[in-house]
Each structure stands twice: as C-alpha cells, then as structure tokens.
Amino acid sequence: MSVTTVFGSGGIVPSGIAVTGVSRSFGSVLALRGATLTVPAGSVTALIGPNGSGKTTLLLMLATLLTPDTGTIRINGHDPVTDPERVRAVMGWMPDTLGSWPSLSARAALQITGRMYRMTGEQAAVRANELIALTDLVDFADRPSRVLSRGQKQRLSLARALVHSPGVLLLDEPASGLDPAARASLRQLLRRLAGEGTAVLVSSHVLAELDEMADAAVYLADGRTASPEQVAAAGASARSWRIRSLDESALERALATPGVVGALVLVLGVDQLGTLVQVENEASAAALLHNLVLSGVPVCDFGPAVGNLEHTFLDLTRDRPARHSSVVVNPEVTP
Amino acid sequence: MNDRNRLFLTGLWLIVTLELRQRVRGVSWYVLLGVFMLLVGIVTFLLWLATSAWLSGGGGVFSTIIFFVLLLGTLVSPALSGNAINGDRDAGTLATTQVTLISTGQLVLGKFLAAWITALAFLAAALPFLIFAVVLGKVSLGTISVSVLVLAAELGVIAAVGVGLSGILSRPLFSIVLTYLMVAALSLGTLIAFALLGTATQQEATSVSYQVVESIYDEQTGKQSDIVCSTPETSTYNVPRFDYFWWILSANPYVVVADAAPGSFDAGGHPTDLFGQIAVGVRSAQVPPELYTEYNGCQEAANGYADRQFDSGPTPQEIYDGAVPSWFIGLFIHLLLGAGALTWAWRRTRTPATHLPSGSRIA
Numbered sequence: 001m002s003v004t005t006v007f008g009s010g011g012i013v014p015s016g017i018a019v020t021g022v023s024r025s026f027g028s029v030l031a032l033r034g035a036t037l038t039v040p041a042g043s044v045t046a047l048i049g050p051n052g053s054g055k056t057t058l059l060l061m062l063a064t065l066l067t068p069d070t071g072t073i074r075i076n077g078h079d080p081v082t083d084p085e086r087v088r089a090v091m092g093w094m095p096d097t098l099g100s101w102p103s104l105s106a107r108a109a110l111q112i113t114g115r116m117y118r119m120t121g122e123q124a125a126v127r128a129n130e131l132i133a134l135t136d137l138v139d140f141a142d143r144p145s146r147v148l149s150r151g152q153k154q155r156l157s158l159a160r161a162l163v164h165s166p167g168v169l170l171l172d173e174p175a176s177g178l179d180p181a182a183r184a185s186l187r188q189l190l191r192r193l194a195g196e197g198t199a200v201l202v203s204s205h206v207l208a209e210l211d212e213m214a215d216a217a218v219y220l221a222d223g224r225t226a227s228p229e230q231v232a233a234a235g236a237s238a239r240s241w242r243i244r245s246l247d248e249s250a251l252e253r254a255l256a257t258p259g260v261v262g263a264l265v266l267v268l269g270v271d272q273l274g275t276l277v278q279v280e281n282e283a284s285a286a287a288l289l290h291n292l293v294l295s296g297v298p299v300c301d302f303g304p305a306v307g308n309l310e311h312t313f314l315d316l317t318r319d320r321p322a323r324h325s326s327v328v329v330n331p332e333v334t335p
Numbered sequence: 336m337n338d339r340n341r342l343f344l345t346g347l348w349l350i351v352t353l354e355l356r357q358r359v360r361g362v363s364w365y366v367l368l369g370v371f372m373l374l375v376g377i378v379t380f381l382l383w384l385a386t387s388a389w390l391s392g393g394g395g396v397f398s399t400i401i402f403f404v405l406l407l408g409t410l411v412s413p414a415l416s417g418n419a420i421n422g423d424r425d426a427g428t429l430a431t432t433q434v435t436l437i438s439t440g441q442l443v444l445g446k447f448l449a450a451w452i453t454a455l456a457f458l459a460a461a462l463p464f465l466i467f468a469v470v471l472g473k474v475s476l477g478t479i480s481v482s483v484l485v486l487a488a489e490l491g492v493i494a495a496v497g498v499g500l501s502g503i504l505s506r507p508l509f510s511i512v513l514t515y516l517m518v519a520a521l522s523l524g525t526l527i528a529f530a531l532l533g534t535a536t537q538q539e540a541t542s543v544s545y546q547v548v549e550s551i552y553d554e555q556t557g558k559q560s561d562i563v564c565s566t567p568e569t570s571t572y573n574v575p576r577f578d579y580f581w582w583i584l585s586a587n588p589y590v591v592v593a594d595a596a597p598g599s600f601d602a603g604g605h606p607t608d609l610f611g612q613i614a615v616g617v618r619s620a621q622v623p624p625e626l627y628t629e630y631n632g633c634q635e636a637a638n639g640y641a642d643r644q645f646d647s648g649p650t651p652q653e654i655y656d657g658a659v660p661s662w663f664i665g666l667f668i669h670l671l672l673g674a675g676a677l678t679w680a681w682r683r684t685r686t687p688a689t690h691l692p693s694g695s696r697i698a
Contacts, residue, residue, distance in 0.1 A: 064433075065686045067689045085438075088436055118342065160431065
C-alpha cells in the first residue's frame with residue numbers, strides 16, 4: 001500500500017511510515033525478523049505485541065536512533081539511516097522511558113526542545129504555551145520536572161514529541177500512567193492529529209483502548225509482523241461471546257436445548273458477568289441470538305467477551321510457529 | 336559566517352547553556368565555589384607569610400595559587416564531566432535530544448564546553464588572589480599570561496577526557512572513576528613511573544683515582560716535587576639513569592604548567608617561584624650521570640693545584656638554560672588525549688547507531 005500526498009508545487013511525496021523487511025539483531029538475539037508495515041498519513045495505527053516482541057526496537061529505528069541490519073524504512077519518503085536530519089524534522093517520538101531534565105520546569109524543557117528544532121526563542125515560547133494548554137499541564141508548568149507525577153511526566157513527554165508539529169508521530173506506551181480522563185483526552189488528541197493529516201503509530205498493552213482509537217493494527221510477535229491474511233484469519237476465528245439474561249435459569253435451559261445451540265457453538269461456562277460461549281463466526285453468533293430470543297430468553301447483553309484487537313492478538317500469539325511460517329525470514333527457524 | 340556555521344553555533348550554545356543550567360546551577364554549586372575561595376584565601380595568606388612576599392615579590396604566591404587551582408580543578412572536574420553523556424542516557428534525556436535537529440557533534444562539543452567553563456569558574460574564583468599576588472610585585476607578564484593560558488588548557492583537557500569517557504563507557508560511575516584514574520595517572524603516576532624506572536635502571540659507574548704516595552714539599556714555593564704516585568685505585572658503584580626517563584615527567588600537568596612559564600631567577604641563579612623550582616628539578620633529570628670519573632691527585636699536586644676549581648657545580652639557572660624545554664610535548668600529548676577522547680565519544684554516540692554496547696539502552 002502506498003500513500004501519497006501532493007505538496008505545493010506539484011511534486012509527489014510519499015507520506016507516513018513505510019517499513020519493508022526490517023531485521024535487526026543484538027548479538028545472538030534476533031529482535032526483529034523482517035518486519036513490514038505501513039502507516040498512511042492521517043491515520044492511527046496500533047503496534048501490538050507481547051513484551052520483548054521488538055516493538056521498542058522498531059520504534060527506535062523509526063526514530064532515527066538505531067540502524068536496521070536489513071530492510072528499508074521511509075518516513076515521509078526519507079531514509080532515517082542516510083538522511084536522519086530530514087526525518088527528525090518531521091518526526092516526533094515519545095519514548096517509553098520518561099526522561100526529563102530534572103531541574104528544568106516543563107515550560108523551560110519545552111522551550112529548549114523547540115529551540116533544538118531551530119525555532120527562535122519567541123516561537124519556542126509561544127509553542128510551549130500552546131502545548132502546556134493542550135496537555136493540561138498549566139498548573140505544573142513552572143515547577144521543576146523532578147516533582148511531577150508519572151502521569152504529568154507522561155504528558156510532558158507527549159508535549160515534547162509534538163513541539164515541532166511533526167507529520168509522523170511515534171508513541172511508545174503513551175497511555176501507561178495516565179488516569180482515565182487523561183487517557184480519554186490522549187485518545188481525542190490523537191484522533192484530532194490524525195484528522196489533520198498526521199501519521200500516528202502507537203504501541204500499547206492496553207488493547208481495549210487502542211480498539212477505540214486505532215484505524216489499523218500491526219501485530220508483532222517474535223520480531224515478525226503478522227501478514228494481513230493471518231490477521232484476517234485470526235480475527236474471524238472462533239471467539240468467546242458473553243451472554244447475560246434477566247433470567248439466568250431460562251438461559252441455561254435454552255442453551256441445553258439441542259435445537260437452540262448450533263453445531264458451531266460451544267458453551268464454555270458461567271462466570272459473574274454472564275455465560276461464556278465459543279462461537280465460530282459472527283454468522284453463528286447472530287443465529288444463536290435469534291434462537292435464544294425465539295425461545296423466550298430475556299437477553300439483555302450479548303457481545304464478544306474480548307475486544308477485536310485483543311482477540312486477534314491472543315489468537316496470533318497462540319501456537320505461533322505454525323501460523324507464522326509464511327512470514328519467517330530467517331530460514332533456520334522455519335518449522 | 337555562513338548559515339550552516341551559524342546554525343551549528345546556535346545549537347552548540349543551546350547545549351552549553353542547557354548543560355550549565357542542568358548541572359551547575361543551584362545553591363550547592365555556589366557553596367562549593369565559596370569554600371574554594373576561602374581555601375585559596377587561607378593559602379594565599381599563609382604563602383604571603385611563608386615566602387616573605389612583601390620583600391621577595393609575589394612569584395611564589397602566584398605560582399602556588401595556579402597549582403592550587405589546577406589541583407582543585409582536577410579534583411572536581413571529573414565528577415562534573417565524567418557522567419555528561421552516559422548520565423543523560425541513564426536519565427532518559429539523551430535520546431530525546433538526539434531525535435531533534437541537534438547533531439552529535441553539537442551535543443558532545445557542547446557538553447565539553449560546559450564542563451570546561453565549569454572548571455574555569457574555579458580559575459575565575461581565584462582571580463582576586465592572583466591579582467593580589469601580581470600586586471606584590473616581581474611577577475612578569477610572561478609568567479602571568481603563559482601560566483594562566485596553560486592552566487586553562489589543562490583544565491580543558493580534563494573536561495574533554497571526562498566528557499569523552501562518559502560517551503565511551505556506558506556506566507556513569509565507571510567513567511567518573513576512570514576519569515579520576517586518568518588524572519591520577521598523569522599527576523602521580525608519571526612521578527611514580529619516573530622514580531621507579533629511573534632507580535630500577537641502575538648502571539655501573541667507575542671512578543679511578545691516583546693519589547700522591549710520597550712527595551717533597553717546598554715550603555717556600557708551596558710546590559711539591561719528586562711525587563711518587565699510587566697505582567690507580569678503581570672503585571665502582573651504581574647510578575640511577577633518570578636521564579632515560581625524564582620525558583615521562585613531561586606528561587605531568589603540573590610539570591607542563593611549570594615548564595611552560597618563562598623561568599624567573601634571582602641574581603644568584605635561583606628560581607624565584609614554584610614554577611622555576613619544578614622546572615629546574617625536571618630539567619636537571621635530563622643530564623646523564625658521569626659513568627667514568629678520573630681523579631688524578633698527582634697531576635694536581637705537580638702543578639700546585641693551580642687549575643683546581645672550587646666549583647660548586649652549575650647554578651639552577653645554568654641547568655635550566657642548558658636543558659631542553661618539554662612542556663609543549665606534554666601539552667601536545669594532553670591535547671591529543673582530550674581530542675581523541677571526544678572523537679571516540681562522538682563516534683560512540685552517533686545516531687542512528689549501528690552497534691549498542693552490551694546491556695545499554697539507547698533510549
């Protein structure tokens with residue numbers, strides 16, 4: 001998929017992030033094996049993977065800090081290896097480690113960061129004020145950053161990534177440490193930035209949250225990105241649905257009746273939140289609901305037990321080697 | 336100045352000011368400078384008494400204060416510069432700077448300049464006392480300018496080594512300790528190596544003497560005749576060969592400062608300041624020992640001790656003038672060391688990184 005944007009004088013510049021076949025090893029540890037992904041301008045893409053799957057390594061490469069062993073990366077058409085300066089001018093990066101100059105206030109830190117992007121003192125001061133308001137740091141802006149709480153530092157870190165209004169935004173675990181209100185405003189902010197044409201790549205463990213803001217997801221496991229076919233297969237595979245009824249015993253009876261539960265449905269059990277059933281696909285879920293309602297069960301809640309991203313993620317990470325054989329780039333580990 | 340240079344200097348100065356605001360601002364820093372000034376004040380007063388400076392001039396006081404600043408600079412500078420880069424990496428502020436338009440060159444040079452400026456603050460704090468020493472008199476303009484410039488250069492070298500090692504090694508504690516060890520190796524290690532190597536390299540020296548066994552002494556003329564001479568008496572002994580190793584001392588920062596200052600001697604050829612004393616000591620090590628000496632008492636007796644020299648040896652000034660100055664070699668080695676450390680640090684800090692030191696995160 002190639003996304004292009006037309007700029008001013010008619011030149012066509014590819015925008016967003018394009019990663020093709022990127023591998024990287026640290027000594028004997030293969031951190032990434034042929035990762036491939038695209039983040040078009042104006043969209044939010046979630047980067048999902050278990051701990052140690054290479055998410056941070058990938059983001060470090062996109063942030064011009066690390067060279068890939070093989071493969072190519074393009075940020076708005078520029079190569080971070082050969083032309084890091086161009087990439088840095090258009091890329092904002094929020095690391096997973098919260099670093100801030102401890103004796104400087106949030107305002108001073110943002111102003112200095114602005115000047116590191118070659119703004120004048122005045123421009124940097126104006127931008128710092130905007131970002132302080134945007135990230136809701138007004139009350140803490142003039143305190144030394146060492147007294148800020150984790151969530152406040154997190155917001156300062158986000159503000160710093162936005163100083164030069166980057167067209168490509170890389171966020172490594174941006175939501176950790178944020179309270180629900182701050183999470184909600186982060187979500188709104190990212191949606192707004194994407195609406196303004198920014199390409200956003202977010203890595204997070206909080207999958208339910210990514211579900212709400214991401215247009216697309218990239219699954220990374222063992223340094224490999226899952227192919228679209230795998231994602232589609234995993235997303236369509238059997239998953240748990242939760243059913244809650246006003247009359248639990250009626251539901252139980254109905255589920256025990258042979259005609260109601262189709263061949264593709266398996267009752268898993270009952271927990272505090274309701275009854276869990278495994279349904280092969282959405283069509284059989286619809287059929288099950290239809291049958292339950294026809295049998296007179298007062299259903300008040302009927303839905304997937306886990307979010308889309310989480311379901312796909314769990315399914316992809318389950319019995320990984322067999323499923324991922326098609327994207328293995330390292331022949332030794334091919335089963 | 337073209338646009339590119341202006342951008343480079345603006346960014347460089349931004350890093351310098353950021354470093355200074357980060358590292359040395361605050362009450363504790365001023366307390367440290369205050370304590371330093373107090374110490375220099377006490378030292379100045381005691382030196383004034385000890386050298387009778389109101390009679391002999393301020394040379395002794397001046398040179399000792401310069402050494403005192405060098406001592407304090409070498410003691411404090413490693414702690415302030417030895418974690419400049421890896422400390423930022425630990426605090427997570429290095430990578431966030433590296434993703435901006437600040438180049439690695441600006442980052443490393445800026446940190447070095449900030450560390451140097453910090454060390455020069457000690458020189459500035461000692462300025463009132465240096466002026467006092469100059470006012471006492473007999474301190475030449477040459478001594479003032481050369482010793483202050485060479486001292487500033489030496490402080491810069493330590494700052495460069497500290498910042499360089501902080502970029503080369505990944506652990507701050509280790510790089511600070513190694514910077515201290517470098518300073519110790521140069522300041523003390525050179526002395527120890529010189530003394531040990533010199534004394535370990537003993538060489539056998541021979542002295543042959545002929546003594547008068549019997550003679551007739553004419554009381555009128557005071558001359559001896561019919562001298563019967565002894566057979567040659569040969570004795571051997573070991574002498575240390577410091578002249579092989581004097582160059583080691585040229586790498587000592589104190590020797591560099593002392594040797595660089597133009598020698599200042601009194602009428603009797605004796606040095607009037609600490610610089611001169613150290614320089615004479617170091618330069619006298621260049622003179623090889625005499626491995627064969629012959630004393631012919633008979634000959635002396637025959638010509639009536641006419642050409643016997645009651646010579647107390649060369650004066651310190653003669654030794655000083657007769658030997659090779661070595662400070663520029665030492666200074667050159669130091670500058671090379673500092674520049675090498677910074678270059679290595681620059682290579683290690685460059686991004687995108689191709690290689691990560693084991694166990695280190697670049698974020």
